[in-house]
Amino acid sequence: MTGSLLSTDEIRRKVNALGPWFHNLDLHGVATAPSHFLGDYPRVKWRRFADVVPACLKGKTVLDIGCNAGFYAMEMKRRGADRVLGLDSREQYLAQARFAAEVNNLDVEFRNLSVYDVGTLGESFDLVIFMGVLYHLRHPLLALDLIYEHVARDLMLFQSMQRGSDRPGKFDKDYDFWRTDQFESDDFPKLHFIEHRYADDPTNWWIPNRSCAEAMLRSAGFVIAAHPEPEVYLCRRGTRPQPDELYMVGSAGG
Numbered sequence: 570m571t572g573s574l575l576s577t578d579e580i581r582r583k584v585n586a587l588g589p590w591f592h593n594l595d596l597h598g599v600a601t602a603p604s605h606f607l608g609d610y611p612r613v614k615w616r617r618f619a620d621v622v623p624a625c626l627k628g629k630t631v632l633d634i635g636c637n638a639g640f641y642a643m644e645m646k647r648r649g650a651d652r653v654l655g656l657d658s659r660e661q662y663l664a665q666a667r668f669a670a671e672v673n674n675l676d677v678e679f680r681n682l683s684v685y686d687v688g689t690l691g692e693s694f695d696l697v698i699f700m701g702v703l704y705h706l707r708h709p710l711l712a713l714d715l716i717y718e719h720v721a722r723d724l725m726l727f728q729s730m731q732r733g734s735d736r737p738g739k740f741d742k743d744y745d746f747w748r749t750d751q752f753e754s755d756d757f758p759k760l761h762f763i764e765h766r767y768a769d770d771p772t773n774w775w776i777p778n779r780s781c782a783e784a785m786l787r788s789a790g791f792v793i794a795a796h797p798e799p800e801v802y803l804c805r806r807g808t809r810p811q812p813d814e815l816y817m818v819g820s821a822g823g
Contacts, residue, residue, distance in 0.1 A: 580672060587665050592638035596672045601638065601665070611640050611700075618797035619644075622696070622726060626650035632694040632720055634684050635702035639666030639677060641726075645696065646675045654694075656682045684712045693722035700801075703729040703782075705772045709760070713789035714816055717806065725791060725804045732761055733778030735799065740780075758784040 580599045593602035627649040633642040636655030670677045703709045738756030758781035767773040792807035
């Protein structure tokens with residue numbers, strides 16, 4: 570039975586069976602996470618930056634890395650993208666995403682694949698979505714390098730939790746070995762390492778301040794085109810600022 574033919578009670582039973590959900594989706598009147606601590610998430614956040622993403626994606630391909638239950642992947646399909654592929658490394662989220670897409674009659678593909686393995690896809694995409702993933706990674710800059718090298722053809726929609734200073738900061742291209750005062754500045758690019766847990770989540774590993782998030786994007790080769798709200802950036806694939814031999818991201822899969 571297709572999702573469009575399921576009754577409200579059938580949808581509710583399936584939603585409960587697939588729970589708990591992190592994305593609060595509206596599946597024909599059934600909310601998947603109505604008590605989310607962030608409210609109607611991620612829709613409440615999406616409304617604040619939706620305008621920076623092209624309203625018409627006809628003829629475009631989209632890759633959603635860390636898609637969770639598929640909210641952003643489905644929104645891109647609603648905007649007319651020819652092909653949308655969502656990736657996640659948790660089968661629970663992929664099962665939720667597949668069911669939500671079925672209920673909404675949206676043709677979105679979902680696969681179990683890590684960001685570190687995007688090179689195995691063997692293709693690039695017009696828009697890469699990389700929202701809410703960076704701080705869950707033990708090797709965040711490697712992930713950005715792999716996205717740049719293997720799958721980002723043009724645009725990347727990026728978001729990371731940020732802590733510390735929210736000022737962008739301006740810094741020199743180089744510093745003398747004996748100068749250390751820059752490291753004391755709150756604005757200097759910093760990644761905060763979480764040894765144990767943050768927000769009771771053992772997968773929160775590295776949380777950047779604003780300067781660090783922006784510097785990492787630039788270092789990987791992305792140009793920040795828009796910063797519509799705190800933590801969210803629309804980037805374009807640019808030219809890497811360092812010689813190629815310094816990146817050493819290796820072959821497909823890292």
